[in-house]
Amino acid sequence: MDKVKILEKYLPAQAAPLIARWIDYFKCEFKISRNRNSKFGDYRSPYGGKGHRISVNYDLNPYAFLVTTVHEFAHLHTWNEHKQKAKPHGTEWKNNFKKMMQPFFEKDIFPVDIKKAIVSYLDNPAASSCSDLNLYRALRKYDPPKASEAILTVEKIPLKALFKLKDGRVFRKDEKLRKRFKCTEIATRRIYLFSPVAEVELIEGATAA
Structure with missing residues (x-):
């Protein structure tokens, strides 16, 4: 073609x-x-x-x-x-x-x-x-509507809430460091930095200490 x-x-x-x-x-x-x-x-x-x-x-x-x-x-x-x-x-x-x-x-x-x-x-x-x-x-703003309302960005979910990525890994949202959010992977306790606009799926009703 x-x-x-x-x-x-x-x-x-x-x-x-x-x-x-x-x-x-x-x-x-x-x-x-x-x-x-x-x-x-x-x-x-x-x-x-x-x-x-x-x-x-x-x-x-x-x-x-x-x-x-x-x-x-x-x-x-x-x-x-x-x-x-x-x-x-x-x-x-x-x-x-x-x-x-x-x-x-x-x-x-x-x-x-x-x-x-x-x-x-x-x-x-x-x-x-x-x-x-x-x-x-x-x-x-010009993206088509998401099929699932559960898909959010990191900046829009509450502090200490749990979220997961498409690969199934689960994280806790921690404090903001300058332009990115510090997040802890639950399984490994390793710290990762996420862009505020990274797409994640909120695990409803779940928070972690």
Whole structure:
């Protein structure tokens, strides 16, 4: 099937031709990936005989899929220009992300709130990646309704409540440390740091000391 037709299933149709051209121009292996809780997308630089590789989660809404795709292509472009000399989300990457996002701004593809969040994110040197919460929340507003109301984010569940991940592991929500929440895995007593917007399933009525 034609690349454009495939891409139109995952991102706004107006954006598909340009992304298809980037895949060809940069000679990039572009993979639509399974869901990964820890990240929306991934970029791998050429290594071991393989060229540039980008993967993006299949279950993102069209705007999140496009933002993630541009994010990863900006990594690719920055690697081509600077190799390992540039920081992963440093000035060079931000400049490339801004330039590569411009055609989609000109086509007026994004809703106003997402465009505003992207501009704010790019103008904020403290924001290190697409884990920027303002941008994340703007994108998530366009997700389809969840099938299960039990799915929440860590920031929305009570302190000391128990929750579980898709892999079945159970945690207790503890105090907030700067931008993340400290959580204790019940089975191992190990401490993990969770993003406030990490999706979890609340174990109703359960709390732990």
